[in-house]
Amino acid sequence: MSGVAAKKPGVRRSKATRLRWLSFGSGRFAWVLSVALAVPICSAQETLTIATVNNGDMIIMRRLSRQFERQHPEIHLEWVVLEENILREKTTTDAAAHGGQYDIVTIGPLEAPIWGHRGWLLPLDERLSPNYDLGDLLKPIRDGASDNGRLYALPFYAESSLTYYRKDLFARAGLTMPAQPSYDDIARFARVLNDPARDQYGVCLRGKPGWGENVALITTMANTFGARWFDESWRPQFDSPEWRNALRFYVDLLQRYGPPGSSSDGFNESLTLFENGRCAMWIDATVAAGALFDRAQSKVADTVGFASAPIAVTPHGAQWLWFWALAVPSSSKHATAAIEFIEWATSKEYIRMVAEQNGWAAAPPGTRRWTYEQPGYLAAAPFAELTYRSIMAADPVHPTEKPVPYTGVQLVVTPSFPTIGNQVGQLFAAALVGDLSVDEALRRAQQATERVERRMGTGR
Amino acid sequence: MISHATWRKMWMTALGWAASLVVAFPVFWMVLTSFKTETEAISRVPHLLFAPTLGNYRAIGAQARYLRFAWxxxxxxxxxxxxxxxFAVPSAYSMAFHPTRRTRGTLLWMLSTKMMPPVGALVPVYLIFRDTGLLDTRTGLVVVDALANLPIVVWMLYTFFKDVPREVLEAGRMDGASALREIVDLLMPLSLPGIASTSLLAVILAWNEAFWSLTLTAAKAAPLTAFIASFSSPEGLFYAKLSAASTMAIAPILILGWASQKQLVRGLTFGAVK
Known part of the structure; x- marks a missing residue:
C-alpha cells in the first residue's frame, strides 16, 4: 500500500481490504465474462435461424422440426419465436439492412410481395425441388405470396373469415341463419337476440384499433359496401358515400347490439366472449372455429353454427385472406438448407405428420387443395369446406368492386399501410366510443392518409 | 387524545403503504395470473380465488430454454x-475534482443523449453491428447497453464524488499518489455505497432494456426480454403464460434488489440530507 494508506491504518486498511476484494471479484468476473462472451453456444455444421410467430401452428412446427433435424443431421435449427408485431419490426430491419440474422422468416401477405419486389427475398420458383407439389397450393394464397408472378414465400397456414352464431339462441328466437347472410340480416338478428340484462349481446366484432384488428374487419365491410381505400391514382377514398355507409353501419351495429367496451376487443377478447356465451354472433377469422368447437375450452362448443362472412351491396372483398408463409431472405448464408426446410414444413407430408401426431383438427389449414380432400380432415373440421370456399372466393388481386391500384383484401399491400392503418384504426375506434362522429372520423382518416402518402409515397 | 405528531405519522404511514400497494399491485397480479388457466386469466370478472396450476410454467419450460436467456x-x-x-469512474472523477468551464455543459450534453429515442439511432447502429459482426452477440449487447447507461452512471457517480471531501484527495496527492491511486485507494473506498447503488441501478436498467436487445439479437444472444416477447400473440390466449414468463424473467433481478435494498437505499440517499 502507499503511504496514504499508512496514515490512518485502521480505517484505510478496512476500506482497502474491501476494495481488494472488489478488485479480486471484478477480476474473476471479468475473466468468466470474457470466457462466456467467447464460447459459442452451438457447434453444429450448418445452423438455420428461423424467425417465427407465437401461435399454435408454429409451436407444433417447432416441436415436429426435430424430425427434420433427425433426417438432416448436418442441419441444426435455432428458433426465434416472437409476438408478431415485434417479429415484424425485427425481420423488417434485418431484411432491409441485409443483416443476415435470419435464414428463414415468417411473413404475411403484406410483406411477401413488397419484400420480394425490393429484392429482400429469394425468388423460389426455380429453386424448389421437382418433388415439391407447387400446383397444389391454393391460388389466392399463392397469388398473395407472389409479386409479378414470382413466388417469394411458401404458405404454411391460411385463413379467411366466417360468421359464427349460436344455433340454440337462433332456434329459440325462431330465426334461421342463411348460408350467405347479408349485413342487414346480421343487424336484424342482432336486434332480436340482444339481451344485455342476461349479459348476452347481439353481435361481437373487433373494435381494438390497429391495422390487423378493427381495420381488418372494417375493410372487408367497406369492400362489400362498395368502398375502396384508394382510387386508380392512389387518392384516398374515405370521403366517398360507400365508406360513410360502411362505417356508420359498423358503429351503429356495435353501439346498439355489441358488448360494452367493444373498442378494446380484438380477436382474443371476442373469442373469449363468444366461448363464454356472451355473443349471439361473431364475424371473425376461420382459425377461431377450432377453438370454438373445442369442448375443453368453449362453453358453446355444441351450439356453434357458422355461415359465410356477410355481404352488403357486392360480394367483392367480403371475406378476408390472411396467411403466414415461410421465406428465405436474400441475405441468408444458408439458402439451400433454408429452402429444404421450408419445403419440408409446407409439404403434404408435414400436414400428414401433424395429423398423425396431433389429430387432423390441428393440421395447418388453408394452403393446399390436398388437405380438403382428406376424409380425416373433413370429419374432424366441420367448418373445413366453408373455410375452403371462403379462401377460394377471396381475390387479393381484385379485392373491390371498383378498380384499385393495390392488392390485398383486408389490407393494402403498400409499405405505408401499417402507418396509415394504425392511424385510421384509432379514428374508427374513436367513432365507435362516440368521441368522434362518423363523418369527422372519415374526414380525419382522409387527411391522415393524404399526409402519410405525402411523407412516405405510395405503391411499392 | 392523539397528538398532531401521531396523526401525522399515521397519515404518512398510510400514504406510504398506499403508494407501495399501487407500485406492487401489478407485480402481485402478474404472479397471481401466472398460476391461473388461460380462461381464468382473460376473464372479465377478476378471479381472486381459484385452483392454482403450474401448467403455465411447465408449458414455458417445454417451449423455451429459460436458462439460456437468463444466462x-x-x-x-x-x-x-x-x-x-x-469509463464512468475516471470521467466522474475528472469532472468532480478537476472541473473546467465546459464541465457543466459536458454533463448536460451527456444527459441530453438520453432524450433521443433509441429508434433514431437504429439504422446506423444496426449497420455498424452488421459490418463488425456484432449482431446477435453478447459482446455487442454489452457494448450498446454500457453506452446507453453511461450518461446516467456518470451523473450518479459525479454527484456521489462531489460529496467526498477534496482535502482527502489533496492529502493523498501531497503524499505522492498518482491520479490512478487517488481513484483506486481513496475515492472508490470512500464512495463505495454510491458506486454500489449506481452499479445496481445500471444492472437493473440493462436487465430491463428491451429495444436494443430485441433488435440486435436473434437466437444466440437473446436475453430475457426476448424470452418474454415470445409468449405474446394477437391470435390465441396467452395472458397466463405471458405472466409466468414475466415472473420468471423478473425473479432474479427482484431477488437481487431485495437482497441489496439496504445498500441501494443507502447509496441513493447518500448525501441527500447534507
Missing amino acids: NSVVVAMGSTLLALL
Whole structure:
C-alpha cells in the first residue's frame, strides 16, 4: 500500500481490504465474462435461424422440426419465436439492412410481395425441388405470396373469415341463419337476440384499433359496401358515400347490439366472449372455429353454427385472406438448407405428420387443395369446406368492386399501410366510443392518409 | 387524545403503504395470473380465488430454454455495468475534482443523449453491428447497453464524488499518489455505497432494456426480454403464460434488489440530507 494508506491504518486498511476484494471479484468476473462472451453456444455444421410467430401452428412446427433435424443431421435449427408485431419490426430491419440474422422468416401477405419486389427475398420458383407439389397450393394464397408472378414465400397456414352464431339462441328466437347472410340480416338478428340484462349481446366484432384488428374487419365491410381505400391514382377514398355507409353501419351495429367496451376487443377478447356465451354472433377469422368447437375450452362448443362472412351491396372483398408463409431472405448464408426446410414444413407430408401426431383438427389449414380432400380432415373440421370456399372466393388481386391500384383484401399491400392503418384504426375506434362522429372520423382518416402518402409515397 | 405528531405519522404511514400497494399491485397480479388457466386469466370478472396450476410454467419450460436467456441477461447486465463503470469512474472523477468551464455543459450534453429515442439511432447502429459482426452477440449487447447507461452512471457517480471531501484527495496527492491511486485507494473506498447503488441501478436498467436487445439479437444472444416477447400473440390466449414468463424473467433481478435494498437505499440517499 502507499503511504496514504499508512496514515490512518485502521480505517484505510478496512476500506482497502474491501476494495481488494472488489478488485479480486471484478477480476474473476471479468475473466468468466470474457470466457462466456467467447464460447459459442452451438457447434453444429450448418445452423438455420428461423424467425417465427407465437401461435399454435408454429409451436407444433417447432416441436415436429426435430424430425427434420433427425433426417438432416448436418442441419441444426435455432428458433426465434416472437409476438408478431415485434417479429415484424425485427425481420423488417434485418431484411432491409441485409443483416443476415435470419435464414428463414415468417411473413404475411403484406410483406411477401413488397419484400420480394425490393429484392429482400429469394425468388423460389426455380429453386424448389421437382418433388415439391407447387400446383397444389391454393391460388389466392399463392397469388398473395407472389409479386409479378414470382413466388417469394411458401404458405404454411391460411385463413379467411366466417360468421359464427349460436344455433340454440337462433332456434329459440325462431330465426334461421342463411348460408350467405347479408349485413342487414346480421343487424336484424342482432336486434332480436340482444339481451344485455342476461349479459348476452347481439353481435361481437373487433373494435381494438390497429391495422390487423378493427381495420381488418372494417375493410372487408367497406369492400362489400362498395368502398375502396384508394382510387386508380392512389387518392384516398374515405370521403366517398360507400365508406360513410360502411362505417356508420359498423358503429351503429356495435353501439346498439355489441358488448360494452367493444373498442378494446380484438380477436382474443371476442373469442373469449363468444366461448363464454356472451355473443349471439361473431364475424371473425376461420382459425377461431377450432377453438370454438373445442369442448375443453368453449362453453358453446355444441351450439356453434357458422355461415359465410356477410355481404352488403357486392360480394367483392367480403371475406378476408390472411396467411403466414415461410421465406428465405436474400441475405441468408444458408439458402439451400433454408429452402429444404421450408419445403419440408409446407409439404403434404408435414400436414400428414401433424395429423398423425396431433389429430387432423390441428393440421395447418388453408394452403393446399390436398388437405380438403382428406376424409380425416373433413370429419374432424366441420367448418373445413366453408373455410375452403371462403379462401377460394377471396381475390387479393381484385379485392373491390371498383378498380384499385393495390392488392390485398383486408389490407393494402403498400409499405405505408401499417402507418396509415394504425392511424385510421384509432379514428374508427374513436367513432365507435362516440368521441368522434362518423363523418369527422372519415374526414380525419382522409387527411391522415393524404399526409402519410405525402411523407412516405405510395405503391411499392 | 392523539397528538398532531401521531396523526401525522399515521397519515404518512398510510400514504406510504398506499403508494407501495399501487407500485406492487401489478407485480402481485402478474404472479397471481401466472398460476391461473388461460380462461381464468382473460376473464372479465377478476378471479381472486381459484385452483392454482403450474401448467403455465411447465408449458414455458417445454417451449423455451429459460436458462439460456437468463444466462445471456446475467452476462449482458453485469458486463455492461462493469464496462460503463470502467469509463464512468475516471470521467466522474475528472469532472468532480478537476472541473473546467465546459464541465457543466459536458454533463448536460451527456444527459441530453438520453432524450433521443433509441429508434433514431437504429439504422446506423444496426449497420455498424452488421459490418463488425456484432449482431446477435453478447459482446455487442454489452457494448450498446454500457453506452446507453453511461450518461446516467456518470451523473450518479459525479454527484456521489462531489460529496467526498477534496482535502482527502489533496492529502493523498501531497503524499505522492498518482491520479490512478487517488481513484483506486481513496475515492472508490470512500464512495463505495454510491458506486454500489449506481452499479445496481445500471444492472437493473440493462436487465430491463428491451429495444436494443430485441433488435440486435436473434437466437444466440437473446436475453430475457426476448424470452418474454415470445409468449405474446394477437391470435390465441396467452395472458397466463405471458405472466409466468414475466415472473420468471423478473425473479432474479427482484431477488437481487431485495437482497441489496439496504445498500441501494443507502447509496441513493447518500448525501441527500447534507
